Amino acid sequence: MTQAEIIAALKAFIALPDASDAEFEAMALQVFAYQFRNNEPYKRFCLQRGRTPLSVRRWRDIPAVPITAFKDLTLSCSPPEAAERVFMTSGTTQGIRGRSYHPTLDVWKRSMLVNFRARFMQGGERIRMGILFPDEAELPNSSLATYLSLAKRECGTADSQAFIDAAGLDLDGLLSALEQAETSGEPYALLGASYSFVPVLDALAESGRSFVLPEGSRILDTGGFKGQSRELGPDEFYDGLSAAFGVPRASCINMYGMTELSSQLYDDGNAVCPSVKSGPHWIRSRVVDPLTGADLPEGQRGVIVHHDLAHFNCVAAILTEDAGEIVPGGFRLLGRVDGEASKGCSVAVAEFLAAARG
């Protein structure tokens, strides 16, 4: 398949209302064959594991690449210098950032919008939005900035606004927008990085203010705290959001996305944490034993693997560093996977790196 063909096939696949196991499998194998042929490092990785498009018959057998590989290698089926957009991770482990190359953002955008409409817009055409994140003009390499800009452009009303830019948080602007929303009776949506909400919550708590946003209002947070703000436990966080904005926890939706993917996963609110997350029909998630890579049965804790067919240009199957368990309707995210220091007296990798960094 050529790039144009795979893009066309994916767009058609995303446009389907749903996909059966067999349909997903067929598309996954096509994407795998495409990536195996055009992505040299990935091909080596697959050969190392003895997997080729000829030997792989099930989507679950498609080799998943550890996400750290996006830091060390150029994983792209097309010349990286010709990419329309390069998304980079914010994580700066040893100053290296993971990269995803997009020869076109068409598939990425389509994946984002179809899914966003289904999971966050819940059938509504547009909603007034307040965005707590810089826009894509400011952060062109941020997939989240692009995501939120697209959400605002395609699903926000004309008076939607972003409240964070190079100058920082425009708290006054946000408060007056929230006041207006409160009195207008029209639902309002507040979207941003999880850590962006923390200073807002702190400021509201300090001044003793809170809002009761109209029914149908909702909140979307994503990405955790990443050391950008103090860490809040999930219950503390969603209780805080609910109390500050008058939005029930069931309408506080968490989006789980990654720079190393082209699709996002959502929960259906955070009335109960940890919530159950799931993706659209073009992404499937597994939970595996970190050592063997074998699928774990439902309810057993392991490492999450995503197969995101929309990520056609890089690698569709990635092994995350997130712990999780499969449950009915999706998976539960159980935080980061952490290695354990050795019990003996030999140096383990984590300790060595920590000491080497000083």
Added chain:
Amino acid sequence: MVEHAGHLPGLNREALRWREVSHSAWGENATIALPELDEAQAATLCAHVRDNARARLKRMETARIVDAIDAAIARLLDREHPLRRKAEHLLPIVTGYDRETVRLGLTGYLKTFRKPQLLRFLAEDFGNPGVLDGFQPTPKGGSLHAHGPELLLHVWAGNVPALSLWSLICGLLVKAGSIGKLASAEPLTAGWFASLLAEIDPKIGECLAITWWKGGEAAAEPVFLRAADTIMAYGGNETLTSLRAKLPITTRFLPHGHKIGFGVIARETLDSRKAPVLARLAAHDVVRYEQQGCYSPQMLFVERGGKVSPAEFARYVAQELAALAARHPRRALSSGEATSIAAWRGAQETRAMDGAAELLGEASDNWSVVHVEAPEALSPTGLNRTLKLVAVESLDDVAALVAPYRSFLQTAGIAASPERLFRLSEQLGAIGVSRIAPLGRMTAPEAGWHHDGRFSLLDLVTFTEIEQSAEAAAEGFAPYVD
């Protein structure tokens, strides 16, 4: 059945609180009860050990202590002795190592503490071990007497079975009152050994105690840390740093941090006759104690230009690891340990994607070998039978690849001709390697070795010196003075 850990002279067992911990491995379970002392009990224990050491141990001839240790070790070497049987039964369950590994490991290790070896220990550090028993003349004139600490605290880490005996015996040899803090991962051997000593020589038994507390949390901890005049501690840098911060400035602190071992293989050893043997020895060093030891190899530097290439040698090693896996199965891993291996394998696979590395062994095998052709600096692996082989043009390149990690270095296993052994040892010694061993012996240091390049006994003592002039001056006051 509950096995009570520790040895607590002067305290009433029934009055103590015990924390029960369950262990299971190889289809068997064991419950170990660990003592949890309160502040008053800790203070009583410290006073008991210190007072007894002062009154008894300090006045004992070293030879008597050596005899008692020798007798205790003889019983532990006796495979019919009830304690030895208990050790062979319980240690595999508690540490997870397979029975054969424990049995062979114990025997090999205990052998280094018999009388001739103990005398060698003493001779190694003291030109004249008599200095431990009284004043001895010195070459420069005057006399010296070495004193061990009154109260030596051992903080053990690690699940290498019986590792605690090493420092415990060193303490006894210099007549230190000793209190040992057991590691949760191996809470048994030290207490057994202490009880055995107490049975053999009750006076010595009053001078040492073995206990446990949860590091950084227990009420008793500050009592122990204040009471000891010397502390020998094992653990990761973070643990050691926080421990040191809690000590009075006058306390002598002897830390043994985590280390990384590596092997060096010269081209002259790589022919079709010798290479398979070397591969077996290297695999043995990797398998024994699952690379948990400070002396365990995590990386091998293999020189190009032999009849067997580094890539072929990597295959030999992989084959030997596979063979050993059948005979000595890897212990069950915690999810954290599995994750460490997976993360390391993942990183190696990533490099293999670039064609820079070759990963041998399936993820489902219980060993992994990776081989790289480009020179690479020393780095730890995922442990539990994960090994990296790095091809180098010349072994003279190795020192530079290892040098940045000076503070982590200890043992290098070397396979090379005598001339090159010495040349390499010079190079590696200069960058901080303190022990050179042959492959196959990396995890079994010989009696009297200088752990981390230091003196095992000498570091523990202080000397009292009678200057020659004092002796001469005293003559003036003798009753026989003319």
